[in-house]
Amino acid sequence: MLPEFELFEPRDLQEAVALLTELGERARPLAGGTDLIVEMREGRTRPEYLVDIKGLEELKGVTVSGGLIVIGALTTLRVLERSIIIRERLPILYDAVSQMGSVQIRGRGTIGGNLCNAHASADGTAALLASGARLRLHGPKGSREIALEDFFSSTHKTVLNAGEVLTHIHLSTESHGFGGAYSKYTVRKAMEPALVGVGVFLETEQDGAVCRAARIALATTGPRPERALRAEETLRGQRLSEELFARAGEAAAGEANVGSNWRTPEDYARHLIKVLLPEVARRAWARARYEGRNIS
């Protein structure tokens, strides 16, 4: 049996926000439960109340409207993996979610949970960070929208206020000359969190020859999900090449805020970033050139 708690099952977003506001820090929202139930079982967290938000249908699914790809926070990783919209328009996110956990875990775990747990090694978070995602939040004082990169405040913490819920993730549908890819290094092929993960998103021009701007995100053992800004600067405005990707890999390996843990000593983590980044950038580049082709 799980430790003592009381369960609430709100039927809509308003009710969920009201409950979470009233119960404050003694409550945790329950989405897929693939992290929270495990933490409760191990005694790492002991919420007095669980607010099960799985019934909020308005927070599920992937749609395209008004120049945006809109992903509901309660969309499961499995639904994203199988979504044609994600495969065709945001393959970097497909790269990330299709390699997470098992079919069973992906069927339960949600992309919103992946973001809100704020683990630095979360694959979905790194892919969305590289993609330039924006988040829609709803709380007792109404809605607001922020950039994903402003969402994480400190280790395993987000800027969500009391009672505030992540409802949707927004991404641009703009794709001409754009391409992104994500890859993680693991010892096994499945069921393993990233030792290091790298997401690269390139905005190119001149038929993919030149990088207008780049976003690079790292999934690491560091304190929080982060961008590799110096590596991005290495690529900006430059003619893309293997040598340039190697330089970006070295820059990211140098600037990454990684610590040592039992799975990845710091120097190993830096080495992995250095070798993984050029490989991921090459795939992002190939996709950008495909999206940049002139169809006449």
Place this chain on the structure above:
Amino acid sequence: MKERSVTLRINGEIHVFNHVSVRKTLVQLIRDEAGLTGTKEGCGEGDCGTCTVLLNGQPVNSCLVLATEADGKEVLTVEGLSREWDLHPLQQAFVEEGAVQCGFCIPGMLLAAKALLDENPSPTEAEIRAAIAGNLCRCTGYVRIVQAIKSAAVSLSSPPLTAATGKGPGI
């Protein structure tokens, strides 16, 4: 709430449980309340997959699902695969290929495999391996399990042999 009644269909049969604690997980409900002990609880953390059941047709780690969530839903456990003594083609294939050693992982393995074949009747070996990546077996090395799922896919997708075709198995 701290407890509530749960009505669900397990292997086609409706069960009503009163006063189910919200602290109970689905695997505990299946084993302790419904008495169906074919489903095993291994790690209790979603790593080993031995508690895999189908919840409304989707494979889940029943150790990570609150029992109360199954209210109004349909659960398929390993006991629901066979009809009396007629084994499900997957079970038959596991027997014929010698895919079972200690057997502890097999209930979960069968349901993960069923979920795969339900949506992808002729999977590649890579697809089979991806589908059972969340089901650990410490005996077999997986080779015969993968082989059994392949052979079940073939027998499930070939049309049943009837006397009318005149091509029944030559016994």
